[in-house]
Amino acid sequence: MKATKMRFFLLALVIMLALAGCTKGNNEAKDSSSASANSPSASESSGDPSSSASASSEADKTPVTFSYFNAAVAGKDGNTNETVLGKLLEDQTGVNFKMEHLVGDLNTKLGVMIASGDLPDVMVPDSGIDKMLDAKAFIPLNELLDKYGPNIKKLYGPYWEDMKSPDGNIYIIPFAANNGFVPDMYQPGAFYIQRGVLKEFGYPKITTLDEYFDLIKKYKEKHPQINGGDTIGFDVLTDDWRFFTLTNPAPNLAGLPNEGEVFVDMQSHHAAVTGDKDFMKRWIQKLNEANSQGLLDKESLVAKYDQYIAKLSTGRVLGFFDYGWQIIPAQQNLLQAGDDDRRYMGFPLVFDKGTKDQYMDPPKFVANRGIGITSKAQDPARIIQYFDNMVKEENQKLLFWGEKGKTYEVDDKGRFYQTDEQIKQTQNPDFQQSYGFKYYSYYWPMGAGLFSDGNSYFADRQPEVIEKSYSEGDKTLLNAYGLKVFTDVYSPPDERKWYPVWTANKQQGSPEQIFEQKKTDLQRKAFPKLILAAPAKFDALWNDYVADFNKLDVKAYEDWANGVVQDRLNGKKR
Numbered sequence: 001m002k003a004t005k006m007r008f009f010l011l012a013l014v015i016m017l018a019l020a021g022c023t024k025g026n027n028e029a030k031d032s033s034s035a036s037a038n039s040p041s042a043s044e045s046s047g048d049p050s051s052s053a054s055a056s057s058e059a060d061k062t063p064v065t066f067s068y069f070n071a072a073v074a075g076k077d078g079n080t081n082e083t084v085l086g087k088l089l090e091d092q093t094g095v096n097f098k099m100e101h102l103v104g105d106l107n108t109k110l111g112v113m114i115a116s117g118d119l120p121d122v123m124v125p126d127s128g129i130d131k132m133l134d135a136k137a138f139i140p141l142n143e144l145l146d147k148y149g150p151n152i153k154k155l156y157g158p159y160w161e162d163m164k165s166p167d168g169n170i171y172i173i174p175f176a177a178n179n180g181f182v183p184d185m186y187q188p189g190a191f192y193i194q195r196g197v198l199k200e201f202g203y204p205k206i207t208t209l210d211e212y213f214d215l216i217k218k219y220k221e222k223h224p225q226i227n228g229g230d231t232i233g234f235d236v237l238t239d240d241w242r243f244f245t246l247t248n249p250a251p252n253l254a255g256l257p258n259e260g261e262v263f264v265d266m267q268s269h270h271a272a273v274t275g276d277k278d279f280m281k282r283w284i285q286k287l288n289e290a291n292s293q294g295l296l297d298k299e300s301l302v303a304k305y306d307q308y309i310a311k312l313s314t315g316r317v318l319g320f321f322d323y324g325w326q327i328i329p330a331q332q333n334l335l336q337a338g339d340d341d342r343r344y345m346g347f348p349l350v351f352d353k354g355t356k357d358q359y360m361d362p363p364k365f366v367a368n369r370g371i372g373i374t375s376k377a378q379d380p381a382r383i384i385q386y387f388d389n390m391v392k393e394e395n396q397k398l399l400f401w402g403e404k405g406k407t408y409e410v411d412d413k414g415r416f417y418q419t420d421e422q423i424k425q426t427q428n429p430d431f432q433q434s435y436g437f438k439y440y441s442y443y444w445p446m447g448a449g450l451f452s453d454g455n456s457y458f459a460d461r462q463p464e465v466i467e468k469s470y471s472e473g474d475k476t477l478l479n480a481y482g483l484k485v486f487t488d489v490y491s492p493p494d495e496r497k498w499y500p501v502w503t504a505n506k507q508q509g510s511p512e513q514i515f516e517q518k519k520t521d522l523q524r525k526a527f528p529k530l531i532l533a534a535p536a537k538f539d540a541l542w543n544d545y546v547a548d549f550n551k552l553d554v555k556a557y558e559d560w561a562n563g564v565v566q567d568r569l570n571g572k573k574r
Contacts, residue, residue, distance in 0.1 A: 085436030190346025233295030260502025340473030
């Protein structure tokens with residue numbers, strides 16, 4: 001909807017509500033004031049909370065606390081209003097959230113919640129979204145968004161149809177609505193290696209998996225101990241839903257992007273499963289070889305995520321495959337420790353020289369991950385109003401940049417930047433927690449990409465900040481490899497109109513959902529055995545695994561995936 005039409009729409013809505021005498025006490029806030037009253041001034045656009053446009057003075061600001069369960073990441077439980085950002089939003093809306101994070105197994109936790117009916121008001125179920133939908137634990141949001149979510153509808157407008165389930169309802173608000181492509185400071189999927197290894201061998205350019213493991217092997221032989229403990233050559237992450245961290249590298253190494261369970265031929269647009277392909281065998285066999293050479297950390301095959309992060313944080317692990325967002329806690333811990341040699345750099349490795357890497361994602365919208373309001377929520381309208389308020393551009397700047405003059409500055413061209421002191425401060429984990437960046441950095445309705453004034457949504461993707469935020473060790477590494485930013489190691493992503501297949505909606509109990517579950521169950525049993533087996537037995541065990549894999553309904557799954565690809569090529573939402 002164009003801006004002019006939006007203003008008339010909101011004005012008309014307010015008039016109708018006023019005529020209807022719309023007031024429902026403390027449990028339902030009134031709708032926002034007219035667009036003209038909410039339009040940010042130049043000072044508001046700076047993100048200064050003292051001048052930030054807040055909810056209408058007529059809106060219900062009675063203090064209320066809602067419960068919020070985040071199943072996606074570990075974190076410190078607490079109240080949002082105990083942080084600077086959370087208190088500022090509470091001042092605008094009267095709303096506080098009591099935050100709880102996942103401890104233990106995701107499926108077990110969700111199963112207990114659903115069986116007992118003890119649900120929070122708001123939940124981020126991560127990969128357990130189908131379980132929640134199947135149990136009808138999320139309420140439809142369509143009417144609430146129509147009535148209380150004009151800013152959400154404006155932000156998510158280009159993706160509105162993608163957000164709908166097959167029954168036409170919207171049950172979750174995904175994160176995030178992209179507005180322009182901005183490279184991530186945190187690397188996407190990559191084979192990480194300690195900087196000390198690279199320095200030891202003169203900063204070699206690594207492009208293949210064999211080169212990578214050869215370096216790790218040589219360094220481990222030369223340095224059997226680091227920081228008072230045994231040197232670990234290579235770690236893997238297999239915990240719970242993060243099992244994809246073990247399987248995703250296979251197609252990447254073959255020069256393919258992460259489509260989930262399939263890969264799609266660029267010419268024929270035909271989708272085929274990855275689980276039984278030669279590139280999967282080649283990857284798992286390389287881990288088998290690494291284990292036989294004493295390079296693999298066997299404990300990592302059964303370790304929990306927090307144990308994995310703790311081990312990376314010791315500085316004794318030379319290499320691993322992962323995604324930048326999953327290892328932020330370890331990277332921060334190592335940065336705080338102050339030993340640059342123990343920090344990591346990631347490379348988009350391939351099996352064979354000359355293969356173009358495709359680790360960098362093209363712009364995409366992930367519709368099957370997000371935040372929902374549960375059937376136990378006491379006041380869904382108030383929650384939606386809070387979400388709608390937080391996605392206003394001035395509040396998005398507040399949540400991701402903080403306060404002008406305190407956590408960032410604005411130059412005479414309107415460009416946001418941070419001083420050295422502000423960069424150091426905002427990268428400190430304790431400050432991130434107390435200020436609120438930890439709670440609000442993700443897992444809420446939000447935008448991404450570029451604001452209307454051209455500044456990046458996120459400080460760590462703003463060129464002016466990235467260049468200043470690099471340590472001397474970072475600069476040494478970048479200079480050694482002729483890079484401006486670390487993501488320069490990646491090839492530009494090829495355009496794929498269907499990408500990625502894994503974001504397509506799959507209902508709980510559908511044939512494609514059952515295939516994925518059975519496939520994962522099979523790989524959870526087979527892959528550790530394959531990795532830890534004597535090399536001479538690998539081929540026989542692989543053949544057994546492929547035979548079991550082909551007992552699954554592969555054809556039905558590939559037919560479904562090809563339907564997704566063709567629908568998206570033809571402009572249909574799926």
